[in-house]
Amino acid sequence: xxxxxxxxxxxxxxxxxxxxxxxxxxxxxxxxxxxxxxxxxxxxxxxxxxxxxxxxxxxxxxxxxxxxxxxxxxxxxxxxxxxxxxxxxxxxxxxxxxxxxxxxxxxxxxxxxxxxxxxxxxxxxxxxxxxxxxxxxxxxxxxxxxxxxxxxxxxxxxxxxxxxxxxxxxxxxxxxxxxxxxxxxxxxxxxxxxxxxxxxxxxxxxxxxxxxxxxxxxxxxxxxxxxxxxxxxxxxxxxxxxxxxxxxxxxxxxxxxxxxxxxxxxxxxxxxxxxxxxxxxxxxxxxxxxxxxxxxxxxxxxxxxxxxxxxxxxxxxxxxxxxxxxxxxxxxxxxxxxxxxxxxxxxxxxxxxxxxxxxxxxxxxxxxxxxxxxxxxxxxxxxxxxxxxxxxxxxxxxxxxxxxxxxxxxxxxxxxxxxxxxxxxxxxxxxxxxxxxxxxxxxxxxxxxxxxxxxxxxxx
Amino acid sequence: xxxxxxxxxxxxxxxxxxxxxxxxxxxxxxxxxxxxxxxxxxxxxxxxxxxxxxxxxxxxxxxxxxxxxxxxxxxxxxxxxxxxxxxxxxxxxxxxxxxxxxxxxxxxxxxxxxxxxxxxxxxxxxxxxxxxxxxxxxxxxxxxxxxxxxxxxxxxxxxxxxxxxxxxxxxxxxxxxxxxxxxxxxxxxxxxxxxxxxxxxxxxxxxxxxxxxxxxxxxxxxxxxxxxxxxxxxxxxxxxxxxxxxxxxxxxxxxxxxxxxxxxxxxxxxxxxxxxxxxxxxxxxxxxxxxxxxxxxxxxxxxxxxxxxxxxxxxxxxxxxxxxxxxxxxxxxxxxxxxxxxxxxxxxxxxxxxxxxxxxxxxxxxxxxxxxxxxxxxxxxxxxxxxxxxxxxxxxxxxxxxxxxxxxxxxxxxxxxxxxxxxxxxxxxxxx
Numbered sequence: 001x002x003x004x005x006x007x008x009x010x011x012x013x014x015x016x017x018x019x020x021x022x023x024x025x026x027x028x029x030x031x032x033x034x035x036x037x038x039x040x041x042x043x044x045x046x047x048x049x050x051x052x053x054x055x056x057x058x059x060x061x062x063x064x065x066x067x068x069x070x071x072x073x074x075x076x077x078x079x080x081x082x083x084x085x086x087x088x089x090x091x092x093x094x095x096x097x098x099x100x101x102x103x104x105x106x107x108x109x110x111x112x113x114x115x116x117x118x119x120x121x122x123x124x125x126x127x128x129x130x131x132x133x134x135x136x137x138x139x140x141x142x143x144x145x146x147x148x149x150x151x152x153x154x155x156x157x158x159x160x161x162x163x164x165x166x167x168x169x170x171x172x173x174x175x176x177x178x179x180x181x182x183x184x185x186x187x188x189x190x191x192x193x194x195x196x197x198x199x200x201x202x203x204x205x206x207x208x209x210x211x212x213x214x215x216x217x218x219x220x221x222x223x224x225x226x227x228x229x230x231x232x233x234x235x236x237x238x239x240x241x242x243x244x245x246x247x248x249x250x251x252x253x254x255x256x257x258x259x260x261x262x263x264x265x266x267x268x269x270x271x272x273x274x275x276x277x278x279x280x281x282x283x284x285x286x287x288x289x290x291x292x293x294x295x296x297x298x299x300x301x302x303x304x305x306x307x308x309x310x311x312x313x314x315x316x317x318x319x320x321x322x323x324x325x326x327x328x329x330x331x332x333x334x335x336x337x338x339x340x341x342x343x344x345x346x347x348x349x350x351x352x353x354x355x356x357x358x359x360x361x362x363x364x365x366x367x368x369x370x371x372x373x374x375x376x377x378x379x380x381x382x383x384x385x386x387x388x389x390x391x392x393x394x395x396x397x398x399x400x401x402x403x404x405x406x407x408x409x410x411x412x413x414x415x416x417x418x419x420x421x422x423x424x425x426x427x428x429x430x431x432x433x434x435x436x437x438x439x440x441x442x443x444x445x446x447x448x449x450x451x452x453x454x455x456x457x458x459x460x
Numbered sequence: 461x462x463x464x465x466x467x468x469x470x471x472x473x474x475x476x477x478x479x480x481x482x483x484x485x486x487x488x489x490x491x492x493x494x495x496x497x498x499x500x501x502x503x504x505x506x507x508x509x510x511x512x513x514x515x516x517x518x519x520x521x522x523x524x525x526x527x528x529x530x531x532x533x534x535x536x537x538x539x540x541x542x543x544x545x546x547x548x549x550x551x552x553x554x555x556x557x558x559x560x561x562x563x564x565x566x567x568x569x570x571x572x573x574x575x576x577x578x579x580x581x582x583x584x585x586x587x588x589x590x591x592x593x594x595x596x597x598x599x600x601x602x603x604x605x606x607x608x609x610x611x612x613x614x615x616x617x618x619x620x621x622x623x624x625x626x627x628x629x630x631x632x633x634x635x636x637x638x639x640x641x642x643x644x645x646x647x648x649x650x651x652x653x654x655x656x657x658x659x660x661x662x663x664x665x666x667x668x669x670x671x672x673x674x675x676x677x678x679x680x681x682x683x684x685x686x687x688x689x690x691x692x693x694x695x696x697x698x699x700x701x702x703x704x705x706x707x708x709x710x711x712x713x714x715x716x717x718x719x720x721x722x723x724x725x726x727x728x729x730x731x732x733x734x735x736x737x738x739x740x741x742x743x744x745x746x747x748x749x750x751x752x753x754x755x756x757x758x759x760x761x762x763x764x765x766x767x768x769x770x771x772x773x774x775x776x777x778x779x780x781x782x783x784x785x786x787x788x789x790x791x792x793x794x795x796x797x798x799x800x801x802x803x804x805x806x807x808x809x810x811x812x813x814x815x816x817x818x819x820x821x822x823x824x825x826x827x828x829x830x831x832x833x834x835x836x837x838x839x840x841x842x843x844x845x846x847x848x849x850x851x852x853x854x855x856x857x858x859x860x861x862x863x864x865x866x867x868x869x870x871x872x873x874x875x876x877x878x879x880x881x882x883x884x885x886x887x888x889x890x891x892x
Contacts, residue, residue, distance in 0.1 A: 032716055036550050037778060041541060042526040046509070057503040063510050063528045080504035087579060088501045116548040124550070139717040175719060181828025182719040224830070227856060227892040228687065257498040258599025259634030261641040340507045376824040382634040382644045385852065387834045389823020409823035409832040411854060439600055456892070458823075458832025458854040 001105065001164070004047075006154045009070050013156040014078065016052040016094050020297060021045070021065050022339035025148040027195075029119065032141050034127050036120075046339035049073040053081035055090030061340040095324045099159025100295035100302075100332075104282075106166045107148070108196040119144060119195065123170075126205050130174065133206075134213050138182060139175030144168075146195050147443070151297070159299025165291070167443060168195040169433050170205075174212055178220035180406060185219060185392055186374075187212045188433045192290055215373075215392055218404035223395070225405050227459035231369035232410075232452070233362045233396070236429035239352050239448025241375045241388050244436070246414035247277055248350045249380035251307050251315075252333075252438075253322035255345075260382045261415065262313065270313045271418030277308040279317060280349040280445075281332055289349035290432035290445030295332055297343040302332030307350075311418075319345050337440040344438060349445035355424025362423045362452045364399040370457065371396055372410065384414040390457075409458040417453055425450035463488060463611040464621070466530045470514045471613050473539035479546070481517040483557055483614040483756055486510070486530070492573045493604035494582055499589065499597055501582060504575075505604075514538055515557060516546040522555040523548075554778040558756035560617025566751040569625035569653030573605035577656045578627070585631075585662040592663075593672045595635040595679065599644075603629045603662070605653070614756050626748040626877075627651040631668060635675040642678035645671055645819060645837045647697060650747035650877030666876040667696070674818065674837060674849075681851030684840055687892040691814030691867065692855070693807055693841070696874035696881035698817050700795060703737065703881075705825055705859055707792045710764070710772075712779030719827045721860040722770060726785075731768040731863035736798040738763050739774070739790035746794050747877035753791050760789035768863075796880040800869030807868050807885050809844035815855065815891060816841055829859035835891075857889040 004021035013019065023045035030038030047070055048061035058080025062069040123142050130140050146168035153161045169190030175182055187208050189200040200208070234242060247270075249255055250262045271277075278284075281302035282292035293302045298320050306314050315328050322345065323330035334343035363371055371394045378388030393405040430447035463486045470484035488510045495503035512535060513526040523545030527538050582603055589596055607625040612618065632646040649666040663669045694702060714720035722730065740761040741750035752758050755777040763771045774792040775785055808816070815838050822833025835853045839846045870883035 032713070035552055035554075035716075035782075037712070037716065039523040039545055039549050040526070041524075041545060044509075044511070044528040046528065056501075059503060059505040059507075061505075061507045061509070063508065076506050080506060083575070084501060084504050087583075090500060090502070116545055120548055120550065139719060141717075175717065175827065181721075181826075182717075184719075184827050224856075227832075227854060227890060254497060254599070257597075258632075259597040259636040259641050259644070261639070264639040340509055342503065342505065379821045381821070381836070383641050383851075385643065385834065387821040387823070391824070391826075407823065407826035407830055408856075409834075409854070411821075411834045411852070413852060439602075456834075456852060456854050458856045458892075459890075 002150050002152065004065050004152045006152050007160055010154055012071070012074055016156055017074070018050045018153065018155045018298065019047070019070065019074070020151060020153040020339065021047050023150045024338055027146045029123065029144045031123055031127060033139060044338065047073055048339050049077040050342060051077040051081040052094050054085040055092030056081055056084035056088055058082065058084060059342045092321070093324065094320050095330065096157060097300055097320065097330060099155055099157040099299040101160050102294045103162035104292060104294045105164045106192050107164050108194040110196040114195050114199060122199070125202070129206065130209060134174065136176060137174050138177050139184070141173045142170065144170050153297060153299060155299040157299065161295045161299060165443065166194045167192050167432060168198045170200055171433070174216050176216050176220045180222070183216065183219045183222065183406065185212050185216045190433060192432060215404070219392065219406065222404035222406045225370060225408050225457050225459035227457060229454055230457050231366045232455055233359065233366065233371045234451045234453065235371065235373045236425060236427050236448060236450045237431070238372055238375045239451055240429070240431050240446025241378045242451065243277055243350045243352045243448050244347060244444065244446045245378040245380045245388060246384065246386040246417070247307060248279065248347045250382070250384045250414060251317055252345045253316040253318045253326060255382065256316050257322065258382065261384050262316065265313045265415060268313060269311050270415045271308055271311040272421040273311040274355055274424045275308055275311055275418050275421050276353040278351060278353060279305040279307060279347050280351065284349055284351060284447070285428065290430045291349055291443050293332060293348045296334045297336045298334040300330050300332045300334065302348065305331045317345055317347065319343065335442060337442055341440045344440060346438070346442045347436065347444050349447065351447035352424070352449060352451065354426050354428045354449040357423040357425050359425050359427065359450045362425060362450060363396055363401060365423065365452065366396045367398055369396045370394065370405065371401055385411060386414055387411045410455045412455045417455060420454040421451055423452035463609060466512060466535060467611045467613045469532060469535050470512060470539055471615060473536050474514055474516050474543060475615060477539060477543040479516045479518050479543060481556060481615050483515040483612065485513040485610065485612045487608055487610040489606065489608045491604050491606045492575055493602050494578055496582065496598050496601040498599055499586060512538060514542040516542040517555050518543065518546045520551040520553060520555045521546045521549040554781040556781070557614065557777050558616065558618065561620065561756065561758050562617070563619040564758065566620065566622040568749045570623040571625055571653045571656065573607065574656035578603050578605065581660060581662050588663045589672065593676050595637050595676050596633050596672050597636060598631060598633050601631045603627060612752065612756060618756055620752055622751045624749060625653045627653065627656070629662065629665070633672060633675055635679050637679050640679045642675045643836045645675055647671060648876065652747040667874045678837055678849040681849045683852050684850065684891055688813050689888060689890050691811045692817045692886045692889045693811065693814065694817045694884050694886065696883060698819055699797065699881040699884055700879045702820065703795055703797070705831065707774055709829070709859065710774045712776055715773060715775065715783060716779055721829050725770050726773065728770060729768045730770050731765055732866035733767045734800055734866055734869045735765050735768045735863065737765045738796045739792050739794060740796055741790050741794045743794060750793050753789060755787070757787060757789050762788065762790040794878055797882060799871055799873045799882040802868050802870060804870040804872050804883050807870055807883060808841060808846060811841045811844060814841045815839065815850065816846060825859055831859055832856035853891060855889050855891045861888065862886050
């Protein structure tokens, strides 16, 4: 456990101030068709200070963590805040909140460590299995990564927090030639924690590889979807990105101030009564969330944020400053990626809550539509129009699954589309491997059940 | 520790630990950044940082370790990590980096940050926005000065040092009137350091004024009347985004997988003769520079496509060695697409049915180049007239076939300081 002893500097914090020491570590291995094409590790650490004067912020960071650099960043942040306050008269205040005092450590508790040779050996073993078992594959990639984020923070309101977040994954793709050109499917195995906790055993890998291979074989004979508005079932694997992109970004308070349409829908119906959407802080439905956040980088204790309750938009996601503007509670959304980044309003674990339907019944209820199974990238908009890539799906004809689909994209205006939700399944799938982009990257969890609705699908 | 001293210490330690080849890159960066949220200047950031990257090749095995601590003990630890990681790697004949490139000092924009000038440019932009486009809200927008000093040494006999500074801007915006909201849009631009102090209008940089005007119009949108197959006139901002998709098919991952539609197409005509694309990291017309590649080769400007003929892949040392192809000295950076001979207004007049595509929010393209996405901030064109801004409009096309569907390229172009693109007209897109 790192101990940068920031409490020793608490007397130096003037006005409203924050001081944060942080180290980020990244590890990555990348194999393509059995060849290692990437072998990297990095570590960056430093100290940052943020100071608030008359509605303006000053920030400064330095890569060394020590007395002189701490004094330097505090002085520079204060100077920057005063420069801004002198020029731009905003005269806003910031709410006084009780500072969180807590810690969380997601690093492995196993005493036996996985060394590089061991990891390389296992990846080569898994790759050899793919070659032997599936000789018709044209491409194989296996990527292993681990990220660690270690932070200690204090603020002028007495907060003192420590966190070690970690996540680690093995993801693989399998490719095959087909009449429509090369096709590919991907699978990701892993979770919060370090590789010692999350690296899949051989049997798990083999099971997932077989499932992926069957999808790939179907996709090799796949068809392009017919473009237009269609009845679809979005699988539970895909529901998380819907929650994140379609609603989550639109209800971040800084995006609301920037013109998001959500500003005009507070307290109004934006979705079917079947839809409830929560940004969980650290515990979701009785389990630890995939990216548990006990407190944020403003030192605010994290609580769940109920964004949509039975179809009605209840609140936005706030930092301290926007909570005052919207007269809503700050529930711990201000997070920074690196020591040199300022906290921004970010989601934590955003999910649509499960309903009561069975996926089989949802598919059976569609005469002509699609079952969309997995997602790639996604994007939100201030209008609540979302887009995300769908690399895997199946057509539904007369209530039964048919041919696989080639890669496509779906879109919709969330506040319209969510009103078309007519069934929500009773299962729940979480994913946490993605990285959300908004000036800085950020780790987030996303989850949900399968959802029956109407979306616009891109196709011929 | 000084830059060169730190790089030398890293190189020496890696060699001592048994490396056949090693590369040490050490940088110190200082940035000053002003931030705008909801039309107000809200934050000034000063960030100091440093980095060290050690690349080791040992018995045809390689690894890279990087950190941001420059003490002797931190460098020694990093060197040990890099060598141990290389030892644990599989052997591969593609391992390695540039041979000796000699000794060279590079310098561009080595002036201090002009904070008052940056502040005054932003204030002017905010005032002009208020006067010209009161419905528009600037959000998440920044302008910053970034100054970086770097030293790169290799055991093969390269000693490069650089001193580089430039201004960097990012402006994101949405228009709002009552309960109606436009899609967001954004631009990025670079301004050369020697322009500080001059009466530069950010509003007139990289066509921002036109995009803010469009945002104001895009509060009201309509769907296309019916599904059709028609033309796309892609704007310069959207073109530079889209061009990175084509570059992905010219890069290491897809070519090593042999899944790229450009595989084995060097020196072949793969696009319209109108299509000449260059990557120019050392071009004097751009506002910043890239002096050398990640593999330690001195940067050179390169022609990627010449009159539709594919002239160069964009391969790093590893992929080029494996595929027995030329190593890219540009890494596909600082792109310029040659303008054509037709006026933009004439290109629009010639469209029977199509879209002026200003931004594409797309899913990841398929291995075969199929791509679909939502036309954002875009307009419907019919019988040569721009009729209305579009909403909820999906288009589908294929990146490979698009290149042979190029119908025209405009005389006019937009320069961002790190790219230079005209408007391009493509046929054959499915719009729904």
